[in-house]
Amino acid sequence: MSASTSKPTHQRFSWSCHYGAAVQDDQRTRFTFWAPGLESVTLELSRSPNEAVESLAMKKGRDGDFTLDTECPAGAHYRYRISDELAVPDPAARAQHEDVTGPSVVVNPDAYAWQNVLWQGRPWHETVILEIHAGALGGFEGIRQRLQGWAAMGITAIELMPINEFPGARNWGYDGVLPYAVEASYGTPEQLKALIDQAHGLGLMVFLDVVYNHFGPDGNYLPHYAPDFFTGERTPWGDAIDFNQPQVKDFFIDNALMWLEEYRFDGLRFDAVHAIDNDAFLREMSERIKSGIGEMRHVHLMLENERNSASLLENAYTAQWNDDVHNVLHALLTGEHEGYYADYCDHATDKLASALHGGFIFQGQNDRRGHSRGEPSGHLSPTSFIAFLQNHDQVGNRAMGERLVSLVEQEKLEAATALLLLCPMIPMLFMGEEHGAKSPFLFFTDHRDELADAVREGRRSEFADFSHFKDEATRAKIPDPNAVSTFDQSVPPAPENDDPESAMWHTRYMTLLDIRHAEIVPRLPGTRPMGAVALGEGAVLAHWRMGDGTVLGIAVNLGDQRVSIDAPEGQRLYELGESDDAHTLAPGAVRACLSSHL
Known part of the structure; x- marks a missing residue:
């Protein structure tokens, strides 16, 4: 079966995938299942909730495909019987009944009638991202209640952490096993489309985080019927996927196109592609x-x-999450130096200047393990890099899930926030950050029995080498990922108008985003870095030649000492901190200016 482009039919969109259950009309469905390790497969089909299960033999074709075209309406439940002992869900199912081990559900992509059918998205340089976890915000319906507020404050894109079906009802989504299926605890496929449709009506793009580098440990049946899906090598997360197999490539590329065409997502964030380590596949993904x-x-x-592969950003991919910028800013703000922060704490100010000028800090240098990492990136546009102070990883992978607002002096955090939102890189916030939420964001799962025990102990052992968690008693205080309370603590509170601190953060973000959209965004196309220098410990001054020829200069002091600086010229866009002396920059101060020359 070959894929076709999406075509609106009475304001409806769909994508024809190689695999899965494809509704042909109101009464018939075509099933396609890739099982090269089997000689026979039986479709077990229940056409309605009250109808008995019928067993239907599937026809084996070339390359291991099994197909069957039969009378079957949307809403039917089905599995593939691969042996006397085992019936499995469809790996390309668009929905599941009773979690990842239960039957799959036939979904009609045309069931939802789109309202904002003419939406074509927004140019990349207008992007301001808010990363969110659907479950922590009340599912798709809960997110819809917040869209208008985010749009009003200047957010232009929300990015959903993975929403594919995963074990249980609480999970970050990165150990899913059914990448085509919408997580039932968040809502139905139609509710997801309604969320995206409403966002488009408010001028918001919607991005999706997809995981193509591994499958989770619970509910992955692929090795039982498609051993060719994997290389036989092991990764930290499980069996390595063989992206050289045509069927495997089709499986993931179709998945990406389904989200973009059928659900009208405006973009995808590909998780941990360094674990894929196959640039040819990544380029083919982009091209297709x-x-x-x-x-x-x-x-x-x-x-x-x-791997900081700058070459992938030249023409294949739009941008990369710039962990280098986060890591060096975090080291400067908190003084933390353990784990991967060890690569950034020495000469941190010079490294921040390097990142503001050239994108990546690691452009081929050796890291703390002696491994060469990165490619030269100074020729790329600043908008090729997504900058952030926090995200799900950088908060949630902390033992206690603390946010920066609980770790850093307010003045310095305000200064770093101004740098984030006014510099030409694409800024990203993490849910709750936009109103100064202090609630933690913890690692949570919903596993059972032995796997739950293994995840709990594995989570705590990760921190055994950190000075604060050396003894077992302290590690035992790390929240159990499987406890409901761990998830409950991770739900950010709604913004409260009567909370002065929350209101202060909200106002500051709105002010900075107003400046960004009015003065920075229109000038971003064609912007190039002009240089960045250290002014003193924790303080830098960076300049960019904007697309219209003007020069943006930002000076920020994240250190503890006042530093000298030439008096800025031109239009003052923003100023934070003491300003009575134009030739010095106080701790926690920021100055952003726009001039006609440097």
């Missing part, structure tokens, strides 16, 4: 997405990639 989408829509492809 662009070919499938066409040139009319703004669709943005983002990477998480510890």
Whole structure:
């Protein structure tokens, strides 16, 4: 079966995938299942909740595909019987009944009628991202209640952490096993489409975090019927996926196109592609997405990639999460130096200046383990990099899930926030950050029995080498990922108008985003870095030549001492901190100016 471009039919969109249950009309469905390790497969089908299960033999074709075209309406439940002992869900199911081990559900992509059918997205340079966890915000319906407020404050894109079906009802989503299925605890496929549709009506893009580098440990049946899906090698997260197999490539590329075409997502963030380590596949993914989408829509492809492969950002992918910027800012703000912060705490000010000028800090240098990492990135546009102070990883992978507002002096955090939102890199916030939430964001799962025990102990053992968690008694205080209370603590409170501190943070974000949209965004196309220098410990001054020829200068002091600085010239865009002396910059101070020359 070959994929086709999405075509609106009475304001409806769909994508024809190679695999899964494809509704042909109101009464018939075509099932396609790749099982090269089997000689026979039986479809077990219940056409309605009260109807008995019928067993239907599937036809084996070339390359291990099993197919069956039969009378079957949307809403039917089905599994594939692969042996006397085992019936499995469809790995390409669009929905599940009774979690990842239960039957799959036939979904009609045309069941939802889109309202904002003419939406074509927004240009990348207008992007301001808010990363959110759907479950922590009350599912798709809960998110819809917050959209208008985010749009009003200047957010232009929300990015959903993975929403594919995972074990249980509480999970970050990164150990899912059914990448096509919408997590039932968040809502239905139609409710997800309604969320995206409403966001588009408010001018908000919606991005999705997708995980193509591994499958989770619970509910992954692929090795039983498609051993060719894997290479036989092991990764830290499980069996390595064989992206050289045509069927495997189709499985993931179809998945990406389904989210973009059928659900109308405006972009995808590809999780941990350094674990894929196959740039040829990544380039093919990009090429086939662009070919499938066409040139009319703004669709943005983002990477998480510890390898800092600048070459992938030249023409294949839009941007990369810039962990280097986060890590050096975190080291400067908190003084932390354990784990991967060890790569950033020495000469941290010079490294921040390097990142503001050249994008990545690691552009081929050796890291603390002696491994060469990165490629030269100074030739790339600043908008090729997504900068952030916090995200799900950097908060949730802390033992106690603390946010920066609980770790850093307010003045310094305000200064770092101003740098984040006014510099030409694409800024990203993490849910709750926009109103100064102090609630933690913890690592949570919903596993059972032995796997729950293994996850709990594995989580605590991760911190055994950290000075604060050396003894077992202290590690035992790390929240149990499987406890309901761990999830409950991670739900950020709604903004409270009568909370002065929350209101202060909200106002500051709105002020900075107003400046960004009025003065920075229109000038971003064609922007190039001009240089960045250290002014003193924790203080830097950076300049960029904007697309219209003006020069943006930002000076920020995250250190503890006042530093000298030339009096800025031009239009003062923003100032924070003491300003009675134009030739010095106090701790926690920021100055942003726009001038016609340097």
